[in-house]
Amino acid sequence: MTSAAPVSPAVDPRTAAAAIRRARMRERLLEAVLDLYQPGQGSGSLVIDDVIRAADVSRGSFYKYFESLDAAVNELxxxxxxxxxxxxxxxxxxxxxxxxxxxxxxxxxxxxxxxxxxxxxxxxxxxxxxxxxxxxxxxxxxxxxxxxxxxxxxxxxxxxxxxxxxxxxxxxxxxxxxxxxxxxxxxxxxxxxxxxxxxxxxxxxxxxxxxxxxxxxxxxxxxxxxxxxxxxxxxxx
The missing domain is CATH 1.10.357 (Tetracycline Repressor; domain 2)
Structure with a gap:
């Protein structure tokens, strides 16, 4: 008697799509931080408001991905x-x-x-x-x-x-x-x-x-x- 190989469960398309959206949003926020850290952009001390304005997202959206601006800077x-x-x-x-x-x-x-x-x-x-x-x-x-x-x-x-x-x-x-x-x-x-x-x-x-x-x-x-x-x-x- 032979046992069949386990079948991997199918990936839910909605779950996969949500993961892609989350990854894209994270990159969008990091790109905004990177842009603001260029010479001549922003002031000497950036704040979260600068980032959410540049990324065109809500404050809540930012905090879904990073607990602080320092956390985003550290990831970069x-x-x-x-x-x-x-x-x-x-x-x-x-x-x-x-x-x-x-x-x-x-x-x-x-x-x-x-x-x-x-x-x-x-x-x-x-x-x-x-x-x-x-x-x-x-x-x-x-x-x-x-x-x-x-x-x-x-x-x-x-x-x-x-x-x-x-x-x-x-x-x-x-x-x-x-x-x-x-x-x-x-x-x-x-x-x-x-x-x-x-x-x-x-x-x-x-x-x-x-x-x-x-x-x-x-x-x-x-x-x-x-x-x-x-x-x-x-x-x-």
Whole structure:
């Protein structure tokens, strides 16, 4: 006697449709938050009223999905930090030299701001910077690259916290400047990297090689990066 395989219950079309509507509404609210976090949009401190007005929904609709504006900002922060970590690991895995990883991560963050202004605009807002400071996974990646480069004699600094803050602060200010479209991006990024890592006492020849390798990796991966804008390669020519 054989037993028949269990049959999966059919999905109720109404349940599926409701789930799709909920997902779309959640995305609509997050898109409104993202739009409001762009340079020149809103005031220095956004409130829920700004979001519901931009999304054209009721206050009750917002609270069905998020308990507060901070909760929505944190969800966007989680997504963007996860994207950043995924791209970093894809481009600069453990096979790359620590100095290349440290330099490459900094270049990648600034290049993405040039190609993806909405991402750059959001990640420069103080709310996201505060969230980023709590995102221990990426913090550990940055710390590991810097600590390993120091132990290998490629950098010199006393405090790892100072080195991390220097790198993160540089990329934030770099993104803000690049969003203004007021500089030649490749030249600007290269000088930011040079001045910052020279401050960490990286030898000029080693830094030049690391920068060249980092750009080579980014250029090779560019066609497969979902935020890369085709036709905007001029920023790294």
């Amino acid at each position: 922060g989680e997504r963007m930090t996860a994207d950043m970590i995924a791209d970093f690991r894809r481009l600069f895995d453990d096979g790359e030299a620590p100095l290349v990883r440290a330099v490459g991560g900094s270049i990648m963050a600034m290049v993405r701001a040039w190609h993806d202004p909405r991402w750059g605009g959001f990640t420069c807002r103080v709310d996201y910077v505060d969230y980023f400071a709590r995102a221990s996974m990426f913090d550990l990646i940055v710390r590991d690259a810097l600590a390993t480069a120091r132990s290998g004699g490629q950098m010199v600094f006393r405090s790892l916290d100072v080195a991390v803050d220097l790198i993160v602060g540089m990329t934030i200010e770099g993104r803000r400047r690049l969003l203004l479209r007021s500089v030649a991006p490749r030249a600007y990024i290269d000088e930011m990297i040079e001045r910052t890592f020279t401050g960490l006492q990286v030898k000029p020849d080693a830094l030049e090689q690391a920068v060249a390798r980092a750009w080579s990796v980014i250029m090779e991966a560019a066609p497969g990066l979902d935020w890369w804008r085709p036709g905007d390669e001029g920023c790294i020519s």
